[in-house]
Amino acid sequence: MATKSQRQAYGEALVELGKENKNIVALEADLGKSTMSILFQQQFPERYFEMGIAEANMASTAAGLALTGKIPFINSFAVFATGRCYDQLRQTIAIAGLNVNICGSSAGLSDFGDGSTHQSVEDMATMRVIPGMTVLVPVDAIETRKMVRAMAAHPGPCYIRINRNDLPFFTDEESEFEIGKLYPVREGGDVIVFANGVMVSKAVEAAEALAGEGISVKVVNVSTVKPLDKQAVIAMAKGFRAVVTAEEHSVIGGLGSAIAEALSEIKDIPLAIVGIEDRFGTSATNYDELLVYYGLTADAVKARIKKIIGKE
Amino acid sequence: MASQATIDHLEAKALALRDHIVNDLTGVGKVGHLGGSCSSAEIVAALYFHKMKHDPQNPALPDRDRFLLSKGHAALVQYAALAEAGYFPKEEMKKVKTLGAMLQGHPDMTRTPGIEANTGSLGQGLSIACGMALGLRLDGQASKVYVLIGDGELAEGQIWEAAMAASYYKIDNLVAIVDRNRLQATGAICDRFDTNPVTPKWAAFGWETIEIDGHDIGAILGALDKADRIKGKPTVIIAETVKGKCISFAENNPAFHNGAMTPEQWEIAKSDLNKLRR
Known part of the structure; x- marks a missing residue:
């Protein structure tokens, strides 16, 4: 069965989107080589912000960027993107309904070696409970690409849960993806x-x-x-x-x-x-x-x- | 140097803000953050009624300067300024913090014209300001972003994450102002979680630092003008203030971090402000 990495697809989709829309910006907390936001950095260094190992500041900075019309994607491992900056996501981004997109990478158990501190078993729950937060879990690399596009177009905050490993395809280029559909x-x-x-x-x-x-x-x-x-x-x-x-x-x-x-x-x-x-x-x-x-x-x-x- | 006429005008505005705080936004028995609102009245007046480019008739003016109240609990002083500037009818102030009100307990951009972000969870305003300043820079806008931070709030680690980021990215269209009233909710900052020394910390994080008396309009305007000339790094103005300034019983009194006035206190407050009228 053919497989492909969701995170590679995610990074490529960000680049595609960045080519079409100059308002797309990406912020990273020193995991760009894992989240693959590094692909966006290579193409658009002026729209890529390495925010260091400081996720809370990254999230609120993204809020500020969104308030000037940018469409930020913030990137980290799922456990940090949701856990270390839960309050930041809630207070400024979600309450105001800002178009800030959160990439929770290496989600679930997929960062198998790093253990409990790096594996997210509760991110769907914590993101789901925030009023107005959209929560997306792609099944494969193709759906990931479509989701990234849908997230940018969606006015409020969206969380995407990205698996670290190669997964089999269940969708193809022609199949539809719309937020909220089964x-x-x-x-x-x-x-x-x-x-x-x-x-x-x-x-x-x-x-x-x-x-x-x-x-x-x-x-x-x-x-x-x-x-x-x-x-x-x-x-x-x-x-x-x-x-x-x-x-x-x-x-x-x-x-x-x-x-x-x-x-x-x-x-x-x-x-x-x-x-x-x-x-x-x-x-x-x-x-x-x-x-x-x-x-x-x-x-x-x-x-x-x-x-x-x-x-x- | 600001003209005496400008200084007189802004002192009158600061007094008007305190009037609104005492008469329209709190009053007898109504809890509100009187202390931290009064400590920043001159700073807020100087920004809204002189320094910032903004348009109450067009709050979304693209090249406006931005003001963020990181110490969002002092919303009363910002509401007073927005009402005084004409962003919304002054009657709205009487309805503050009531169900369905335009004026919430903390600044809410989704409800209040002129509010730029939802702030009040402490420690986050500087980061938001950095993001705004970066966004404006990407667009080639000359607008400045001003953010008012409490000195108690400096205990939040995120402030220092943002401080590092601002100097790393050389964000020079950003001015932070620390309302250094030296008190937090439960008492003196130096007796709790001491955030002192303040100025050397900012300097160490790569910021241009300016220390002023935060109730001296001339000094505030001078500092804001100096900040315009600082290039290649962000500027912080450390404003020495008095919590509850101009309300005699509230000055330096932690009880009025978020207190309610008795009828007697309300009379004293009104009398205190009346004495300042020219």
Whole structure:
């Protein structure tokens, strides 16, 4: 299966956008070689601000740039871009609804070697709870490029959660991306799985395995976690025996919670949330090893699907 | 050198701001940040009624100078200045901090004409000002960005991140003013988390420093003009002030960081201000 790095795509998309719009600016906190904002620096040094290892100042500086009509993208690892400057994102950027775009790179467990301090298991939750914040989780490199474009065009703040590793493609150049839409990647009739990021591929793998066992599974890529079209979630879920969600994130406050909030308005559809069980990350020798350790695998999704419909 | 007429005009404006603070924005039993608002009245008057290019009829004027109140709790003095300048009807002041009011507890650009950013979470205004100044520079605008910071606020680490960034990027269209009234919410700064010495810190971070009496209009104007001539680095004006200035019972009194006046105190405050009228 062909794969590509989301962060490479992110950096290339920033450059493309920068060529079209002179108001695009990028700010970095000394991780440009990882976030790939360095590609923007190479093309537009005068519109690139290395803000040093000082994320809080980076975020508020971006607010000031936005207030003069610039469209800033701030870059760091997800854990720092959301955690070290939560108050800055909230107070000046989100309250005023400024077009500041936050790139949370090396998100989830994807920075496998660096351990708990560098792995973000709660960024979807903390960003989702800020009023007016858009939260995007690309499934692949192509969707990443489209998201970067959508973020710049969107008037309020947007957070994008970028995986460090190469991920398989589920979209192509022709497929649509619009903030707030749900994108089914596989049809099915018994159970519906809402997934995002790396977990879309795990859910599809689980669905393929279950097809052989006579269980038909639909998989939906929820690449916009917020705003979530609750009515669309309800409409999609209706008629299925159960709903399962899958995310590379804490089971608290992320995609599973968002889907549960939507489905709380209807009854009679059981729901299971696959994610990281209220724990921090840890170091490992590779990404897959960590996904297995935290139960973020096709087998884990498959087991949850079978359990929730009573076919264990 | 500013003319005596200019100084007289701005002293009258500073008095008008304090009048609004005492009569329109607080009053009897209404909690407000009287102390920190009065300590910066001359600075704010000098900026809005003399130094800054701005247009109350067109708050979005592209080449306007910008003012940010990093110490956002002193919103009363900025609201007084905006009302006095004509950004909105003076009646709005009476509704400050009520449900649905244009004038919120802290500056809110989404509601109040003339407010440039949402500030008040301390330590962030200087960074916002740096971003604005960089954005204006990218556009080739000659506008200046002024940001008023409290000396208690200097305890916030982000101030010093921004101070480093401003000198690294040689942001010379930026002027920070420290309202050095030496008190914070609970008492004397030097007895709590001492942010002193102030001036050497800014100098060490690569800033041009100017020390003045923050209630001396002539000195404020002189410092602002000098800042215009400083190129290649940012300027900070350290303004020595008195918290609660001109309101006798509030001067240097931490209780009026965010206090409410009794009826007797309100009478004294009005009388204090009346004595200053010419």
